[in-house]
Amino acid sequence: xxxxxxxxxxxxxxxxxxxxxxxxxxxxxxxxxxxxxxxxxxxxxxxxxxxxxxxxxxxxxxxxxxxxxxxxxxxxxxxxxxxxxxxxxxxxxxxxxxxxxxxxxxxxxxxxxxxxxxxxxxxxxxxxxxxxxxxxxxxxxxxxxxxxxxxxxxxxxxxxxxxxxxxxxxxxxxxxxxxxxxxxxxxxxxxxxxxxxxxxxxxxxxxxxxxxxxxxxxxxxxxxxxxxxxxxxxxxxxxxxxxxxxxxxxxxxxxxxxxxxxxxxxxxxxxxxxxxxxxxxxxxxxxxxxxxxxxxxxxxxxxxxxxxxxxxxxxxxxxxxxxxxxxxxxxxxxxxxxxxxxxxxxxxxxxxxxxxxxxxxxxxxxxxxxxxx
Amino acid sequence: xxxxxxxxxxxxxxxxxxxxxxxxxxxxxxxxxxxxxxxxxxxxxxxxxxxxxxxxxxxxxxxxxxxxxxxxxxxxxxxxxxxxxxxxxxxxx
Numbered sequence: 284x285x286x287x288x289x290x291x292x293x294x295x296x297x298x299x300x301x302x303x304x305x306x307x308x309x310x311x312x313x314x315x316x317x318x319x320x321x322x323x324x325x326x327x328x329x330x331x332x333x334x335x336x337x338x339x340x341x342x343x344x345x346x347x348x349x350x351x352x353x354x355x356x357x358x359x360x361x362x363x364x365x366x367x368x369x370x371x372x373x374x375x376x377x378x379x380x381x382x383x384x385x386x387x388x389x390x391x392x393x394x395x396x397x398x399x400x401x402x403x404x405x406x407x408x409x410x411x412x413x414x415x416x417x418x419x420x421x422x423x424x425x426x427x428x429x430x431x432x433x434x435x436x437x438x439x440x441x442x443x444x445x446x447x448x449x450x451x452x453x454x455x456x457x458x459x460x461x462x463x464x465x466x467x468x469x470x471x472x473x474x475x476x477x478x479x480x481x482x483x484x485x486x487x488x489x490x491x492x493x494x495x496x497x498x499x500x501x502x503x504x505x506x507x508x509x510x511x512x513x514x515x516x517x518x519x520x521x522x523x524x525x526x527x528x529x530x531x532x533x534x535x536x537x538x539x540x541x542x543x544x545x546x547x548x549x550x551x552x553x554x555x556x557x558x559x560x561x562x563x564x565x566x567x568x569x570x571x572x573x574x575x576x577x578x579x580x581x582x583x584x585x586x587x588x589x590x591x592x593x594x595x596x597x598x599x600x601x602x603x604x605x606x607x608x609x610x611x612x613x614x615x616x617x618x619x620x621x622x623x624x625x626x627x628x629x630x631x632x633x634x635x636x637x638x639x640x641x642x643x644x645x646x647x648x649x650x651x652x653x654x655x656x
Numbered sequence: 657x658x659x660x661x662x663x664x665x666x667x668x669x670x671x672x673x674x675x676x677x678x679x680x681x682x683x684x685x686x687x688x689x690x691x692x693x694x695x696x697x698x699x700x701x702x703x704x705x706x707x708x709x710x711x712x713x714x715x716x717x718x719x720x721x722x723x724x725x726x727x728x729x730x731x732x733x734x735x736x737x738x739x740x741x742x743x744x745x746x747x748x749x
Contacts, residue, residue, distance in 0.1 A: 291680045293692065339680030341687060369674060369687040394672050394689040433672030435689055461672070461745050462689050504743045509690065 288567055289576060291339025293530045295368070296544070297328065299345060299359065300536050302352040304377040306412035306642040307400060309439050309481055310473040311544055312348065316645045317536040325355045327557060329362035331534060334562035336366040340532070343368040348536070351378045357386040364391025371396060373437070376423035377416060384423075388430050395427050396435040396464070401443075402450035410443050412642050421458070428459040435462040440491070440513075441474075441481035442633065448491040452498045456506055463506055465495050467513035471545040471600060479638035482629050485516045514615035515629040519590065520597025521615070527575035527599055532566065540565045542572055545600035549609045575599050575609070582610055584618040661712065665749040667738050668708030673746045675703055688746045702734055706747065712738075 301316040323331075332343060343363045350356055351374055363370045371394045372387065387395075399420055401407035407417040427434045436455040440448060448465060455463040467488065470478050492512065499508050514521055524531040524543040533541040538557040541547065547554065552571040555564075566572060574580065578591055585596040596602070597613020605614045606621055614621035632638070661667070669675060669686070675695070678685045684700040686693040695703065701722070705715045716734060720727040741747035 339678075341678065341685070341692060342690070367676075371689065393674070393687075396689070431671045433670070433689055464690075504745065507745050 289528060289572075292335070292532045292566060293340060293525075294342040294344065294532070295332075295335040295340045296344040296346055296531065296533045297331070298533065298535050298544070299328070299347055299350045299353050299356070301348040301645060303347055303349040303375065303643070304352075304413055305349070305375050305400075305416065306644055307410065307439070308473060308477040308640045308642055309441050309468045310643045311469065311471045312643065313472045313545070313547060314476060316348075316643075318645070321537045322353075323534075323536065323538045323557070325358055325362075327538065328359050329366075331538075331557050331562055332363040332366040332368060335532065336368050338563045338566060341369055342371060344371045344373055346373040349375050349378065351383060357383070357390050360387050360392050361390035364393075369393050374398070374423075375411070375413075375416070376420040377413065379423045379426075381426055384426055384430060384432075388432060392432060394433050394435065396437050397424055397427070398437045398439070399451065399454065400439070402447045402454050406444060406447065424458040424460070433462070434458065434460045435464060436460045437464040437466060439466050439468055440483075441468045442483040443481070445483045445487055445491055449494055449498075452495070452502070452506070452508070455508075456502065461507060463508045464511070465491075465508060466511040469511065469514070471548070471604075473641065473643045475604060476641050477638075478629075479632040479635065480640045482515070482632040483513070484633040485626075485630060488513055488516055514597075514601075514613075515625055517615050518617050519615070520594050520601075520613035522594040523598035523601070523613075526595040528566075528572040529576070529595075532562070540569070542575075543598075543600065546571070548600050549603045580610055582612070585612050588618065659749065661735055661738055661742070661749055663711065663713040663716075665712045666708050666710065667706040667712065667715070667747055667749050669703070669706065669746065670748045675700070686741075686746055688744075691744075691746075693741075693744070693746065699737060702737060706738075 300322055301312055302319055350372060360370055370392050372392055373396045376397050397420060399407055400410035404417040408414050424434060438451040468474050468481050474481060495508055495510050528542045533544050539554045540557060541554055552574060554571050555569045581596055585591055597615055599609045602611040602613050603609040605625055612619040614625045616622060672689060674687045676685060684695045686695055705718055716727055716731045720730045738747055
């Protein structure tokens with residue numbers, strides 16, 4: 284059974300919309316994207332922010348899709364800030380004008396996280412599927428630091444841009460970012476569908492990790508570098524979302540509340556909606572949140588593992604996707620019987636090189652993207 | 657870190673770093689991008705004085721009088737603590 288009552292959540296991640304001008308194949312959004320007409324209204328989001336703060340949440344991550352595709356993004360930022368949450372805008376930069384940024388700053392924005400898909404025009408615009416993106420992103424970085432707002436550069440890394448990790452570090456310093464995320468792709472949603480096209484080779488991943496570790500020392504006090512490591516090549520799994528229902532709450536564009544963004548990929552769980560329930564009620568009582576709290580749900584080798592309170596058996600969604608059982612040990616763990624199989628499969632995919640890319644899009648509402656490289 | 661912390665420095669939290677009480681967990685915290693630093697009551701006392709107006713010399717003097725402790729020792733502790741926060745980019749001088 285779940286610990287009762289659960290400790291309060293730390294962070295609230297809101298996918299305000301699934302609309303996005305980019306079509307990144309590494310996107311972690313689900314393949315079935317929500318339609319704009321079904322998105323929550325401003326007032327409902329404002330209530331969610333208030334309830335999250337009352338529950339003990341400290342950070343809110345305004346994400347998507349592209350959150351600035353919401354016309355009420357300034358109003359939403361203000362509501363989150365007034366609720367007492369530390370507001371973090373996670374944006375592609377496309378659609379962020381000087382006027383919008385000034386509005387966000389005035390509304391209380393604490394931090395802006397800007398994605399880059401590559402460190403030069405050609406790579407960035409090709410991998411994001413958006414022409415003109417690189418120039419626009421640089422302009423947004425410049426206006427953000429000029430406004431005094433702390434800037435994080437977010438680089439999702441995969442086979443197509445792994446060789447640019449060093450250049451991402453240089454770019455972050457050049458743009459005056461305080462923080463850089465070198466986030467090796469995690470394979471959920473669109474990224475899982477595109478895994479064969481994205482998976483890098485193990486030796487190159489290791490070289491990139493070493494490069495980041497060296498840069499961290501060199502740039503201490505200038506740039507904080509956070510790294511998400513690619514877990515197909517790891518020895519131990521990540522404590523996904525800090526443990527199911529322990530630290531994080533996700534809310535989808537239509538108001539479904541999830542323990543992590545991929546949770547809907549697990550069959551048999553019913554996720555409650557903020558339209559019907561208060562957030563605190565969902566956090567404490569939704570059976571889907573309690574499904575993998577505590578340790579009772581675990582099987583061997585997790586149940587008797589000395590690391591079960593460290594990584595909680597890894598990621599439930601990855602166990603579902605790779606082992607076909609959400610209660611299984613995450614195959615990223617060396618103790619999983621599937622560990623070697625998935626590492627080998629990753630190595631094969633990386634070695635095979637080319638694979639067709641499935642570009643992210645809202646099926647009903649966006650025209651088809653031109654075929655990728 | 658560019659300059660060294662000295663007695664004339666005026667330490668302060670940069671834009672994007674906020675100190676607040678975390679009532680749900682009964683503690684003081686620093687909120688920064690994607691990070692939460694739990695701070696004890698002593699550190700909270702120090703940081704409340706780091707307002708960008710006071711210099712380190714007056715901060716140390718204030719703390720020495722508040723805690724009835726020798727200035728030299730207070731200074732050593734405070735400098736170590738502030739430098740640690742600077743390396744994490746949550747304090748500026």
